Amino acid sequence: MSSDVESLYQEIIVDHVKHPRHYGLQEGATVESHQLNPTCGDEVTLQLTLDGDTITDAHWTGRGCMVSQSSMSILAEQLPGLTAAEAGERIESFRASMRSRGEIPVDEDLLGDAIALEGAAKFVARVKCAMLGWVAAEDALAKR
Amino acid sequence: MSGTATAGALSATELAAIRADFPILAERVNGHDLVYLDWGATSQRPRQVVEAEVDYVEHRNAAVHRGAHTLAAEATEEFEAARAKVAAFVGAGADEIVWTSNATEALNAVAYSIGNASLGRGGPAAERFRLGPGDEILSTELEHHANLIPWQELAARTGATFRYVPVDDDGRLRLDLLDELLTERTRVFAFAHVSNVTGEVQPVADLVARAHAVGALAVLDACQSAPHLPLDLHALGVDFAAFSGHKMLGPTGVGVLYGRREHLAAMPPFLTGGSMITTVTMEGAEFLPPPQRFEAGTQRVSQAIALGAAVDFLARVGMDRIASHEAELGARLLAGLQQIDGVRILGPVGEDVERTGLAAIDVPGIHAHDLGQHLDAQGIAVRVGHHCAQPLHRRLGVTASTRASAYLATTPDEVDAYLAALPGAIEFFRRLA
Numbered sequence: 001m002s003s004d005v006e007s008l009y010q011e012i013i014v015d016h017v018k019h020p021r022h023y024g025l026q027e028g029a030t031v032e033s034h035q036l037n038p039t040c041g042d043e044v045t046l047q048l049t050l051d052g053d054t055i056t057d058a059h060w061t062g063r064g065c066m067v068s069q070s071s072m073s074i075l076a077e078q079l080p081g082l083t084a085a086e087a088g089e090r091i092e093s094f095r096a097s098m099r100s101r102g103e104i105p106v107d108e109d110l111l112g113d114a115i116a117l118e119g120a121a122k123f124v125a126r127v128k129c130a131m132l133g134w135v136a137a138e139d140a141l142a143k144r
Numbered sequence: 145m146s147g148t149a150t151a152g153a154l155s156a157t158e159l160a161a162i163r164a165d166f167p168i169l170a171e172r173v174n175g176h177d178l179v180y181l182d183w184g185a186t187s188q189r190p191r192q193v194v195e196a197e198v199d200y201v202e203h204r205n206a207a208v209h210r211g212a213h214t215l216a217a218e219a220t221e222e223f224e225a226a227r228a229k230v231a232a233f234v235g236a237g238a239d240e241i242v243w244t245s246n247a248t249e250a251l252n253a254v255a256y257s258i259g260n261a262s263l264g265r266g267g268p269a270a271e272r273f274r275l276g277p278g279d280e281i282l283s284t285e286l287e288h289h290a291n292l293i294p295w296q297e298l299a300a301r302t303g304a305t306f307r308y309v310p311v312d313d314d315g316r317l318r319l320d321l322l323d324e325l326l327t328e329r330t331r332v333f334a335f336a337h338v339s340n341v342t343g344e345v346q347p348v349a350d351l352v353a354r355a356h357a358v359g360a361l362a363v364l365d366a367c368q369s370a371p372h373l374p375l376d377l378h379a380l381g382v383d384f385a386a387f388s389g390h391k392m393l394g395p396t397g398v399g400v401l402y403g404r405r406e407h408l409a410a411m412p413p414f415l416t417g418g419s420m421i422t423t424v425t426m427e428g429a430e431f432l433p434p435p436q437r438f439e440a441g442t443q444r445v446s447q448a449i450a451l452g453a454a455v456d457f458l459a460r461v462g463m464d465r466i467a468s469h470e471a472e473l474g475a476r477l478l479a480g481l482q483q484i485d486g487v488r489i490l491g492p493v494g495e496d497v498e499r500t501g502l503a504a505i506d507v508p509g510i511h512a513h514d515l516g517q518h519l520d521a522q523g524i525a526v527r528v529g530h531h532c533a534q535p536l537h538r539r540l541g542v543t544a545s546t547r548a549s550a551y552l553a554t555t556p557d558e559v560d561a562y563l564a565a566l567p568g569a570i571e572f573f574r575r576l577a
Contacts (some may be wrong), residue, residue, distance in 0.1 A: 004174075005521035009514075014576045040513055040529045041543035061544065064574075065511035129513060 004122055009066065012116035016070035021077040026059050033139035035132050042068045042129060046136040048079065049144055055079045055087060060136075065129055067120050072133030074113045084141050091134045098127045153468040154461070154552070162461065163553050165190035179558045184340060184368060184502050184549030185527050186390050193393055196453035197446045201331030207434070208445050209419060223445050226452030227435070230400060233455040234366075234385070235376030240408065242405070242438040243448050248290040250386035250401035251334075253438060254363055255294035256414040258332070260301045262560040266412030273361075273477045275412060277303040279331045282360070284309040284317055285539055286339045289532045291365040291386075295334055304331070314489040315342045315540055322354060330360040337369035341533045341545065342491025342501040343474065345373070352381045361407075367391055370400075371551070372470055372500045374463040377402050393458060394451035398444045408434035415440040458552075466552045470501030473550040473559055477503050480563035484572055490545055502549035504531065510573045512544040518569035519546075524562055 029047030031127045036043045042064025049057035057116055058079040060072050079087055097106045108115040120130040148568040154162070163169050168188050171178045180188060187464050200222060206215035208223045224238070231238040244250040260266065261273035275281070281295045285308050299306035309325055310318050318336075326333060333355040348364060355362040369375055371392035377385055384407070403411070413420060413431055417440040422430045431437045444547040458466065481487050481503055490504040507515060516528035527547040530537045537543060548562050 005517055008517065009572075009576055018577070040511075041537070042511075042513075043536065065513035066573075067513070123517065126513070126517065 004119065008119035008123070008126070010116045010119070012074075012113050013066055013070040016057075016073035016113070017066050020060075020069065020073040022058050022060060023073070023076075024059060025061055029057070029059065031140040031143040032096065033136040033143070034135040035139065036129050037064070037068065037075060037128050037132055040130070042132060044068065044072045044136050046072065046076070046133060046140055048107045048137070048140045048144075050084070053085070055082050055084070060133070060134075063093065064132070067117065067126050067129035068132045071114070071117055071120075071130045072136070074117070075133050075137060078114075079137065087137060091138050094134055095131065097121055098130050123133060151380065152465065153472050154465060158461075159469075159553070159555060162190075163555070165192060165457075166553050167191060173523040173525070175520050179522075179524040181548040181550065181554065181558065181562055182525045182527050182577045183551035183554065184391070185394070185531075186548065187371065187393050187551055188553070189393055189395065189450075192457055193395070193450050193453045197395065197450035200446050200449045205446070208411050208443060219445060222452075223443070224448050226448045229452040229455050233375075233459060234370060234387075234400075234402060235378045236402050237405060239433075239435060240402055240405050242403065242408070242435040243461060244386075244399040244401050244438075245397060245441055245444065245540070246390075246399040247365070247386040248294075248399070248431055251290055251363070251365065251475070252294045252400050253401050253414040254384045254386075254403070255298040257297050257411045257438075259301050260412040260414070262481040266410065269410040270412050275299075275302040275304040275331055278329065279304040280307055280327070281305070281332045282307050282309065282325055282330050282335070283334045284336070285311045286315065286317060286342065286533065286536045287334070287336055288340050288365060288367065289534070290367075291334050291336060291363075292439075292535070295332065298332075301559040305329075309335070311536065311539055313540075315339075315536065316344065316497075317346065317501055319347075320350075322351075326354055326358055326360065328358050330355070330358055332363060333360045334363040334365070336365040337375075338368075338372065338500050339491065339533075339536070340368050340502075341504045341531050341536055341547070343368070343504075344491055345369070345498040345500065348380045348382065356381070368500060368502075371458075381405075381408055389447065389451040392451075393454035395447045397450050398447035402453075402493065403434070413437050413440065417441050419443070453568045461552055467500075469552060470550055470554075473554055473556065474501035474503070476556055476559050477548060477550070477563070479500065480559065481505060481566075484563070484566055484570070486574075487566070490540055490542070501551070501554070502547060504545040504547035506540075506542045506545050507570055509577065510570060512546045514573055515546050515569055518572055519562070519565055522565050524565055526562070 030050040034045045044062035046060045058076040106118045120126040204218045206219040208220040228238040231241045253314040259268035352362040360384040364382040366385045370387035385402040390396040420440045488506045512528035
């Protein structure tokens with residue numbers, strides 16, 4: 001067993017899969033985005049509530065692999081309290097790491113628990129899984 | 145075709161010799177010997193196929209069907225010889241074989257040609273292909289998207305009604321409903337010879353006879369049969385068939401449309417442009433007879449020639465023997481999977497079920513992508529996802545599955561390696577949960 005694959009399924013990821021944060025859709029969200037990974041059928045629906053430019057709440061549902069679901073949970077936990085611009089900065093930073101094939105480490109100061117997803121960047125086929133929820137956030141924010 | 149009388153499976157010596165022709169099978173992946181069990185998605189190419197393409201490109205490359213110089217004549221001859229080889233391989237005439245980019249384009253060519261006939265193109269000869277409101281197109285719930293969406297779209301364009309034969313809880317086609325679904329309103333019945341998810345072999349000749357009994361055209365998706373089973377399209381009686389080169393040891397970029405010559409001769413073209421015309425004026429054009437009528441633009445010449453080499457390779461081994469070899473591997477795979485706790489095999493399994501050498505599984509609670517990742521870390525390449533068959537997966541209650549598919553170069557040891565790795569992978573994720 002390669003250590004790469006074991007490092008992909010870290011404790012933080014498992015914890016978010018077992019106890020997804022901000023899970024379940026609610027009435028009254030400002031914007032919503034549904035994202036589907038066409039290759040495997042994984043999906044997430046993310047709702048954001050905004051007060052002006054500030055995200056006040058985030059809720060989501062979804063189904064799919066451990067990488068896509070934990071990644072959505074990790075992001076949903078971070079979003080409340082951020083401005084749209086701050087969220088955008090985090091999404092860009094995460095995307096840069098995910099697309100770097102492991103060259104650009106995940107910025108733990110900025111992205112917190114998302115550090116656990118660093119292993120996904122080494123597996124080109126899994127980057128889409130890791131990005132699914134972040135693309136949902138980007139899309140939802142573009143709709144505000 | 146080799147036409148060998150013995151349909152015995154391959155001996156260990158023969159298998160070793162076959163494997164030696166596939167350089168990629170000696171690769172190491174993630175520190176392990178590659179165990180390639182994704183032949184159903186794309187097959188690997190033996191060096192004879194690669195060399196045929198290189199030899200053509202290095203020595204005879206030229207534009208085909210135009211130009212009068214020596215290379216052009218040689219290229220044309222070799223291109224047409226490849227067509228004849230592929231035709232013979234599937235029991236068809238060379239004039240019934242149309243090169244396409246892939247099987248998807250082949251199926252779209254039929255659908256668009258029928259659509260064009262429905263708009264009046266092709267004149268009186270094409271009248272029998274016209275569809276409109278009241279007509280029905282029948283497909284099935286287990287189709288690959290390539291043999292599903294073109295028909296949904298054709299129905300939407302022509303006003304015809306799209307219907308499908310459902311599958312039961314086991315993923316078996318509800319052929320008991322065929323009398324209700326296949327009626328005199330049905331004009332096209334499009335179905336897969338072998339499902340790319342369940343591997344089940346359909347009774348093609350019977351289905352074709354039933355389609356013809358109501359006056360419907362039978363369109364066969366042969367992508368998972370042409371590479372794996374002896375195929376005689378004339379004997380099966382299908383009106384059209386499609387298959388892809390890259391699943392049968394050939395290169396990507398080339399697929400095949402088979403059409404009965406009386407159909408192709410009466411049908412209007414799908415793609416139009418260069419190389420498919422006789423006379424062009426500013427008012428319109430007259431078209432060449434098939435197959436050229438359906439081969440607009442520059443053709444994939446080196447790929448077609450390589451596909452010719454691929455069918456030579458398959459015929460030399462013998463399709464009957466390849467089918468026997470795969471039947472053994474398939475039985476070994478199914479028997480092994482049935483022994484593993486928590487594994488659900490998609491599709492019908494049993495003495496009465498004829499399947500090719502593939503099996504897709506669901507492990508409830510563990511996503512296929514996660515499972516595949518664990519296997520990949522051990523050098524085992526399987527397909528994860530919905531395999532371009534979303535409706536079938538949805539019907540079986542899963543979004544994705546893990547599919548292992550064998551071919552002529554697959555060894556029993558490789559099947560065993562997969563079966564041995566699965567419990568560990570399942571245990572790994574169960575422990576996390």
